[in-house]
Amino acid sequence: MYNQTDIIKDTTDLGPDGELVVNMGPQHPATHGVLHLVVTLNGETIKKIEPHLGYIHRSIEKMCESLTYRQFIYVTSRMDYLSSHINNTACALLVEKGMQIEVPERAKVVRTILNELTRIASHELWIGAMAMDLGAFTPFFYAFREREMITDIMEDTCGARLTMNYIVPGGLMYDIHPDFQTKVKAFIKQFKEKVTEYEDLVTGNVIFQSRTKGVGVLTAKDAISYGCTGPVARASGVSCDIRKIAPYDAYDRVQFDEIIETAGDSFARYIVRVKEMNQSIRIIEQLIDNIPEGDFVGKTKNVLKLNKGEFYQRVETARGELGVYIVSEGATTPYRIKFRSPGFSNLSVLDHIAKGSKIGDLMATMGTLDLVIPDIDR
Amino acid sequence: MLSLENITKTTQEWLLTKFSPQMALTIECVIVILLCITLFAVLGLVLVLLERKVAARIQIRLGPNRVGPGGIFQTAADTLKLIMKEGLTPDSADKFLFNLAPFVVMMVAMLLLAPIAFAKNFQIWDINIGVLYISSVSSLSVIGILMAGWASNNKYSLLGAMRSGAQIVSYELSAGFAVLTIVVLTGSLRISDIVASQQNGWWLFKGHIPVIIAFILYIIAVTAETNRAPFDLAEAESELTAGFHTEYSGMKFALFFLAEYINIFIVCAIGATLFLGGWMPLHVGSWVGFNHFMDYIPSSVWFMGKTFFLIFLIMWFRWTFPRLRVDQLLNLEWKYLLPISLFNLLLVTVVAIMGWYF
Numbered sequence: 001m002y003n004q005t006d007i008i009k010d011t012t013d014l015g016p017d018g019e020l021v022v023n024m025g026p027q028h029p030a031t032h033g034v035l036h037l038v039v040t041l042n043g044e045t046i047k048k049i050e051p052h053l054g055y056i057h058r059s060i061e062k063m064c065e066s067l068t069y070r071q072f073i074y075v076t077s078r079m080d081y082l083s084s085h086i087n088n089t090a091c092a093l094l095v096e097k098g099m100q101i102e103v104p105e106r107a108k109v110v111r112t113i114l115n116e117l118t119r120i121a122s123h124e125l126w127i128g129a130m131a132m133d134l135g136a137f138t139p140f141f142y143a144f145r146e147r148e149m150i151t152d153i154m155e156d157t158c159g160a161r162l163t164m165n166y167i168v169p170g171g172l173m174y175d176i177h178p179d180f181q182t183k184v185k186a187f188i189k190q191f192k193e194k195v196t197e198y199e200d201l202v203t204g205n206v207i208f209q210s211r212t213k214g215v216g217v218l219t220a221k222d223a224i225s226y227g228c229t230g231p232v233a234r235a236s237g238v239s240c241d242i243r244k245i246a247p248y249d250a251y252d253r254v255q256f257d258e259i260i261e262t263a264g265d266s267f268a269r270y271i272v273r274v275k276e277m278n279q280s281i282r283i284i285e286q287l288i289d290n291i292p293e294g295d296f297v298g299k300t301k302n303v304l305k306l307n308k309g310e311f312y313q314r315v316e317t318a319r320g321e322l323g324v325y326i327v328s329e330g331a332t333t334p335y336r337i338k339f340r341s342p343g344f345s346n347l348s349v350l351d352h353i354a355k356g357s358k359i360g361d362l363m364a365t366m367g368t369l370d371l372v373i374p375d376i377d378r
Numbered sequence: 379m380l381s382l383e384n385i386t387k388t389t390q391e392w393l394l395t396k397f398s399p400q401m402a403l404t405i406e407c408v409i410v411i412l413l414c415i416t417l418f419a420v421l422g423l424v425l426v427l428l429e430r431k432v433a434a435r436i437q438i439r440l441g442p443n444r445v446g447p448g449g450i451f452q453t454a455a456d457t458l459k460l461i462m463k464e465g466l467t468p469d470s471a472d473k474f475l476f477n478l479a480p481f482v483v484m485m486v487a488m489l490l491l492a493p494i495a496f497a498k499n500f501q502i503w504d505i506n507i508g509v510l511y512i513s514s515v516s517s518l519s520v521i522g523i524l525m526a527g528w529a530s531n532n533k534y535s536l537l538g539a540m541r542s543g544a545q546i547v548s549y550e551l552s553a554g555f556a557v558l559t560i561v562v563l564t565g566s567l568r569i570s571d572i573v574a575s576q577q578n579g580w581w582l583f584k585g586h587i588p589v590i591i592a593f594i595l596y597i598i599a600v601t602a603e604t605n606r607a608p609f610d611l612a613e614a615e616s617e618l619t620a621g622f623h624t625e626y627s628g629m630k631f632a633l634f635f636l637a638e639y640i641n642i643f644i645v646c647a648i649g650a651t652l653f654l655g656g657w658m659p660l661h662v663g664s665w666v667g668f669n670h671f672m673d674y675i676p677s678s679v680w681f682m683g684k685t686f687f688l689i690f691l692i693m694w695f696r697w698t699f700p701r702l703r704v705d706q707l708l709n710l711e712w713k714y715l716l717p718i719s720l721f722n723l724l725l726v727t728v729v730a731i732m733g734w735y736f
Binding site: 210 | 433437438533608610611614618698699702704
């Protein structure tokens with residue numbers, strides 16, 4: 001039994017060495033979702049961080065096992081809701097690989113454009129949210145101004161603004177909206193003009209730099225051993241861009257740079273994401289005028305059945321490497337499905353890099369890890 | 379011309395004709411108290427709305443625009459909601475101190491109104507140690523904040539209160555030294571003397587570089603002292619949820635909120651009085667016509683204009699800068715601001731002795 005006095009005692013007592021144990025979350029403004037961090041503090045200094053997960057566990061993997069290969073894709077939009085198109089692409093690619101479905105060129109190019117737009121939208125939201133963690137409110141609104149244009153494009157394309165369901169095995173669910181190209185071009189123009197605005201507000205700011213430089217340093221060795229991927233690993237000097245290593249869709253025919261920084265601190269992670277947005281714009285610019293005519297979806301059977309065996313497909317989401325692993329028994333539904341989510345590995349490094357720093361540094365570190373909690377819990 | 383000075387004089391004379399001097403004094407006290415409370419309420423409403431509108435302009439949005447024309451009744455509606463809310467007291471809190479804390483913070487803000495000269499000859503209490511009074515009373519507000527943080531029995535509140543304590547005590551020094559530069563130049567602690575000394579030019583323009591440095595130091599220090607961003611560590615919402623007032627709700631929270639805005643008004647009013655000439659109009663050397671025209675603008679308008687300009691500056695900071703970390707905050711004060719202000723005080727003393735100001 002846990003009565004009232006016990007609860008009071010529990011929340012007021014100090015730890016064994018006189019440290020303060022603070023529950024950050026599951027409801028806390030900086031955890032951006034229902035992440036629960038049990039932080040052990042010595043004054044302002046962090047001694048230990050223990051993430052408690054599971055507050056938004058919806059057993060997506062189990063749900064996917066009871067859905068057909070056409071149906072299970074929409075569930076994945078709810079994992080990392082900021083890169084839902086990319087999650088969908090991963091699943092579609094896996095099914096296409098498993099069943100040798102030919103994807104039309106048009107679908108490949110449109111998928112690539114949408115994936116990059118998603119990446120930009122995700123990074124924009126991240127810039128705003130991270131600046132907010134550090135106490136600057138204004139960049140949030142500036143970033144959302146451009147993100148809004150992307151969500152509008154998404155709405156035109158597939159009817160949804162956040163949890164999309166547009167990419168299907170074999171291509172796309174419908175053809176793109178007639179205004180798609182004009183709107184994307186308008187977005188590129190606006191983005192190039194305005195991106196400097198919030199970059200000026202954040203990047204060059206003395207307080208921002210002093211808050212992030214040398215904070216939460218992750219070495220390349222640790223990044224590899226903890227399994228970090230995406231911008232977090234690239235900021236530590238680890239080359240891990242799946243779009244370069246194992247190109248999918250139309251990534252093999254576009255020119256772009258993999259952004260690598262070596263400092264490994266929060267500022268490097270910030271710079272990597274900002275530069276990545278510009279690379280995404282570069283990719284979209286190369287493709288937007290060259291969307292091939294033709295079918296938007298390949299010829300598939302009515303009922304999709306994966307052959308018996310194991311299948312794996314990985315893609316680069318805005319947060320890192322997303323892996324989809326399916327064991328098939330040859331039925332219409334997967335026998336077992338497992339997602340390797342980037343957020344989970346990136347979160348695991350938090351205790352290692354934030355230990356010994358101040359509470360304020362924890363916000364900078366956690367912010368630049370770019371955690372999306374539904375992606376971690378699934 | 380109808381000025382505030384005449385109103386006070388007429389009231390005084392009328393009261394003396396009707397009542398005995400003691401009675402007249404009592405009635406005047408009651409009037410002043412009522413005026414103060416009204417000013418508090420009006421300032422709270424205006425400043426909260428102003429902050430939201432300024433924030434909205436900076437953040438490319440509209441801000442409150444639903445309640446009343448341009449949203450002018452938004453704060454009134456919010457206050458009404460806060461009054462009707464239940465004021466919770468946590469079970470394990472120190473109930474007496476918990477309930478006392480908002481009033482301490484509020485009382486300090488109220489006491490600080492006394493020596494401020496709102497217009498020509500319109501001042502509650504022209505005490506001869508005016509500046510010293512302001513410095514000493516304003517440092518009391520930290521007691522209320524520490525009380526709130528300790529009595530809440532919440533770890534976030536405690537951390538916020540401790541941060542706030544360290545911060546206010548440190549930045550008090552810089553603010554004090556910045557204020558002292560003007561005292562050195564004027565040779566008086568009395569607010570009316572300080573304003574009078576700026577008859578032919580504000581100290582910001584008369585006092586050369588040392589006063590400009592002092593002004594910048596003052597603005598930085600009071601931003602920190604009022605717990606405003608980028609120094610809002612005491613209530614850093616992304617770190618400590620709401621810092622020292624995490625456990626407060628309803629009207630008790632509103633009192634903290636109101637006190638914050640009143641404090642901003644007061645520090646800006648003092649800044650305007652010391653550096654920008656208080657209610658003195660802007661005079662430029664021998665431009666007689668221009669000076670004459672400036673004199674037509676009532677002194678209260680000058681005072682409020684200057685104060686609100688400084689308030690706008692402080693709001694601008696809040697919506698532009700990220701927050702400092704707690705050790706950086708203390709480094710800034712003890713390693714940079716304090717040595718600079720000490721040196722600046724020395725410099726201004728030399729300037730004052732040699733008579734190198736206009």
